[in-house]
Amino acid sequence: MDTDEQIIEKQPKLSVVLDIINHDGRHLHQERMKHPYYGYWGRPTGKIRWGETMLEAAARELKEETGLKAELHVGGFYHKLDYDVDGKLLEDKYFCFVRGIDPKGEMLTQSDGQRNEWLSDVEFLAKERRFSNLEDLVGYIDAGQTFVVEKKVYL
Template sequence: MSSDHSPSPVGPVAATLAALIHQDRILLIRRANRPDAGRWAFPGGKIRAGETIMAAAHRELAEETGVQGQAMQIFDALDVFDREPSATPLAYSHFILIAVLFRWQQGEPQAGDDALDARWFSNAELDSLDVAHSFDVVRVARRALTLAANQDQAGQA
C-alpha cells in the first residue's frame, strides 16, 4: 500500500469548520495559531469526545467570533496534514475537517478564542485575501456562498 503522506503519529482528528453566510457574505477569522497562523480561514476546531458535529461547529463559531448561527447542513469534508516544525520530517498531524453551512442569526463578529480578527467577505474579495491554503478556504467559501444562494432562490420559488 502506498501513500502520499507518511504515517501520522496519531490517527486522524475530527474537526469542524463553520461557513456562516449573511447577506451574500461569508464570515472568516484570521488564525492566531498554526497551521496557517495570521491567515484567513473559517471558524472551527476539534470535536470533543461525546460532542456532535453540529454542536462542535456551533461552539467553535461562538468561541471564535461571538456570532450565533443556524446550522443548515454538512456540505463538505477535507483532509488537512500539518507537519510539526520540531518533529522529524516524517511526523505530521492529520485532521478531517467537516464543513457545516450556517445562516447568521445574531451578533457582530469579534475575534475570540484562537482568532486575531473576524470579518465578513464577499465572493469578489476572496481572491485578494491571504488565506489558509491548507484549509482550501476559497473553494469551500465559494461552495458555501453558492449553496446559500441556491437555497434562497428555492425558498422564494
C-alpha cells in the same frame, strides 16, 4: 489503540469549519492572530470534542469565537494529508464543513486569537495570506453542494 497489538496509534485530527453566510451574502472569515499561521485568513474552525456531534461542535465554536448563533447543517467533508519532502506524513486532518444561515446575535469583532470579519469571496481571495485548503473548496461551498474531497499535500 490497536487492540491486537496493544499499541497506541496516532489518530487524525477532527475539526469543524464554519461557513456562515449573512443576509448580504458575505461569509464570516477570521484572521488568525496567534502562531502558527499568524495573519492567515480562513473560516472559523474548532476541534470536535469527545462525545460531541458535528453540529454541536459547530454551534459551540460559533458562539465561543463569534458570539453568534445560526441555523446549521453539514455541507461536506475534506480530508487533508500533509507530507514532508521525504514523504513522511506530518499531519492527517479531517474537516467537517458546516453551513450556517440566518446568523443572529452581536458579533465579536475579536476573540481569543482571532479577528472576525464578513467578506465576499473576491475580498477573501484578495487576501495575501489565506489557507489554501479553503480556497480549493470555495466553489463547492458557494454552490451549496455536499462534497467529499481528499487531498495529499507535499510541503
